[in-house]
Amino acid sequence: MNAPEKGILKPAASPPKAKGVLAPALEIEAVDVDEHCTGSRWVAADPDRLAHIIAIIAMGQAAHAARIISELLPSEPAFDHEALRIDAKRRLSIRGKTTSEHDASRWQRDGLIFEAISWVAAHETTRGKALLKDPHLSSTTQGLDGLMIELNDAGSAVVRATIFEDKCSDSPRTMFRDGIMPAFKEHHENKRASDLVATAAALIEKSGLDGTKATVAAARILDKQFRAYRGSLAVTPNDDSLARRKSLFKGYDELEGIEANQRIGATLITSDDLRKWFAELAVRAIAYIDSLEAG
DSSP states (O other), X not given: OOOOOTTOSOOOOOOOOOTTOOOOSEEEEEEEEETTEEEEEEEESSHHHHHHHHHHHHTTOHHHHHHHHHHTOOOOOSSOOHHHHHHHHHHTSOOOSSHHHHHHHHHHHHHHHHHXXXXXXXXXXXXXXXXXXXXXXXXXOOSOSEEEEEEOTTSSSEEEEEEEEEEEOSSHHXXXXXXXXXXXXXXXXXXXXXXXXHHHHHHHHTTTOOHHHHHHHHGGGGSGGGEEEEEEEEEOGGGOSHHHHXXXXXXXXXXXXXXXXXXXXXXXXXXXXXXXXXXXXXXXXXXXXXHHHHO
């Protein structure tokens, strides 16, 4: 993989932390979009930490990565193994012999990284009893990009179920209109109800409910009252304004019968060259994996 332009992935400007205190990988803030949608803006506050967490996820250790994020632990894998390092580096590298194969591999790699970043953002902003579907490790994996189930204090009932669609594209508006919204509309009309309930039940079962009770609890995910959608786009600084967010997420109100806070438009701010930004993040993640082998 060719080395990207150096310095394109810069940390967000944020207040200094006390020595020895670990900071979140992402800086996340609520932003305005329009009357139909609420916004969330993501910036890499610590690119190296973010790359390390992505590497750990690529090594098949998402459950451990979740603890790193929630408890602000050092970004180190739970255990190391040569096979995991090789597999993770393969997932984070561009492959193929032709230009078209390289391009396809790059889009798949960047999509996997962005889905992992979306998952990190969800863990950073979630409090209480929340359960998240792990990010895909394979670009060929079909189904939900992400699902977050929030439970009541007793852990017995769903209070909110958020469906994620995460798209990394050089044409974010087109991707939202032609990629994210059709998927959300299918869910809104419960055309993928079985897949949604099965995924939700599997998550809820992890909270301690037995299979039958978890499945019954998952039924609430079909009720729009407890439903939310989060469409996430990777964008350049040119799209980092209220006017551009309004344009990017235009048409969100086609999901009818819900409130604005149930439609979330998230943007990851990259750099003027979106693909180079993701390439540098991948290089940092691979360098970290190599350091595990060396160390």
